[in-house]
Amino acid sequence: MQLDGVLFFPVTPFTGTGELAEGVLAEHVKHGVDAGPGGVFAACGTGEFHALEPEEYERVVRVAVEATAGKAPVFAGAGGPLPLARRYAAIAQRAGADGVLLLPPYLVGSPPDGLVDYVEQVASASDLPLIVYQRNNAVFTPESAVRAANLPTVVGFKDGLGDLDQMQRIVLAVRGAVHKPFQFFNGLPTAEMTVPAYRGIGVELYSSAVFCFAPQISLAFYDAVTTGNTSQVNTFLSEFFRPLVELRDSVPGYAVSLVKAGVRLRGLEVGSVRAPLVDPSPEHVRELDRIIAKGLELL
Numbered sequence: 001m002q003l004d005g006v007l008f009f010p011v012t013p014f015t016g017t018g019e020l021a022e023g024v025l026a027e028h029v030k031h032g033v034d035a036g037p038g039g040v041f042a043a044c045g046t047g048e049f050h051a052l053e054p055e056e057y058e059r060v061v062r063v064a065v066e067a068t069a070g071k072a073p074v075f076a077g078a079g080g081p082l083p084l085a086r087r088y089a090a091i092a093q094r095a096g097a098d099g100v101l102l103l104p105p106y107l108v109g110s111p112p113d114g115l116v117d118y119v120e121q122v123a124s125a126s127d128l129p130l131i132v133y134q135r136n137n138a139v140f141t142p143e144s145a146v147r148a149a150n151l152p153t154v155v156g157f158k159d160g161l162g163d164l165d166q167m168q169r170i171v172l173a174v175r176g177a178v179h180k181p182f183q184f185f186n187g188l189p190t191a192e193m194t195v196p197a198y199r200g201i202g203v204e205l206y207s208s209a210v211f212c213f214a215p216q217i218s219l220a221f222y223d224a225v226t227t228g229n230t231s232q233v234n235t236f237l238s239e240f241f242r243p244l245v246e247l248r249d250s251v252p253g254y255a256v257s258l259v260k261a262g263v264r265l266r267g268l269e270v271g272s273v274r275a276p277l278v279d280p281s282p283e284h285v286r287e288l289d290r291i292i293a294k295g296l297e298l299l
Helices: 022-035 056-067 083-092 112-123 141-147 164-177 191-200 215-226 230-248 254-265 282-295
Strands: 039-041 074-078 099-103 130-133 154-159 183-186 204-208
Touching: 022 039, 022 215, 039 056, 056 074, 074 083, 074 191, 083 112, 099 112, 112 130, 112 141, 130 141, 141 154, 141 164, 154 164, 154 282, 164 183, 164 191, 183 191, 191 204, 191 215, 191 230, 215 230, 215 282, 230 254, 230 282, 254 282
Parallel strands: 039 074, 074 099, 099 130, 130 154, 154 183, 183 204
Antiparallel strands: none
């Protein structure tokens, strides 16, 4: 399975009393799928994987699979403590997902050998294709990335660190030693800001949180990037994405809660984020609204 296009990471809606809002999730996913993403990544970082217990997680994945209706591949997040990560991978397969995005293990600093073992044990819990996500405490060397990439079901490597020198070394090492279809992903928050840089080292796929609340902006930027319209790319970066990133960086956790606020601003009541994240302040919501309006003007 080879992914292409803009990758959609839906939020996970909650009711006013904090329960999973399955109907709203289905509407959110259907709306996104109608816009034409290359893949749907449910219950991942933007979808508050960290805040879901296993029963909720299964419901999120099932709803996403049903709402997508085969129009795009569905990947589900997994991660955390090894027994739970294996459990999530098995649940994802049972719920009908097409693949797994493996987030970092919980809290601990991990040596490269331990990370490879972690990937191998989670991969063995299901038959699904698996994408490894490097970020936070999960940092691979080129050698350990090759070992992980050579595992039978591992099909991709996603980077959320932003160290381009290290990532270039990983790309070169994996491409020289892995002889199967394999893809690399830019997984930094608001990845569009670094798309030109990552494309320069051969990493063309990326996560688009903006797709959740303004797919037309996300798709227009992707079109400008893939057609080589540098002027339009720079206009989007300077007038939309840079202000969005500056607002995102003002409060820890806004990489998720601003996205959810953006979905609410666009008319879908997806509820609040779960603690320890916080919803944006009214002032920041107004600023987000202005940023979105500017992005839509650029179209």
